[in-house]
Amino acid sequence: MSGTVGFHAGLAAEDSVARGYERRGLAIAARRWRGRAGEIDLIAREGDEVIFVEVKQSSSFARAAERVSPRQARRIMAAAQEFLDGEPRGQLTDIRFDVALVDAMGRIEILENAFAA
Numbered sequence: 001m002s003g004t005v006g007f008h009a010g011l012a013a014e015d016s017v018a019r020g021y022e023r024r025g026l027a028i029a030a031r032r033w034r035g036r037a038g039e040i041d042l043i044a045r046e047g048d049e050v051i052f053v054e055v056k057q058s059s060s061f062a063r064a065a066e067r068v069s070p071r072q073a074r075r076i077m078a079a080a081q082e083f084l085d086g087e088p089r090g091q092l093t094d095i096r097f098d099v100a101l102v103d104a105m106g107r108i109e110i111l112e113n114a115f116a117a
Helices: 003-023 061-066 070-084
Strands: 025-036 041-044 049-057 094-100 108-111
Touching: 003 025, 003 041, 003 049, 003 094, 003 108, 025 070, 041 070, 049 061, 049 070, 061 094, 070 094
Parallel strands: 049 094
Antiparallel strands: 025 041, 041 049, 094 108
């Protein structure tokens, strides 16, 4: 996939995932939030909980899942800590890290709490 095509496919995947979270009653608080540590694709809210979502699009769910490296997970967690500095409860905020996998057909699979130890 060329850079431009891949970029637009990624945006379309993020939009599709955001709509899915909204259909489930969650509010999208931010898209492509950028901190010093890096970018978070989507940040959603469900009540007092903040959900950080990494969107991965590829030909299959398995290929998309392979694209989340341990290094990237650490970067996302560091960026999330920066985001939480602006929250009323700060680092005490209830959080979850989801990975949203999008295949070539546009189907979505959400791995909730994907970075749990």
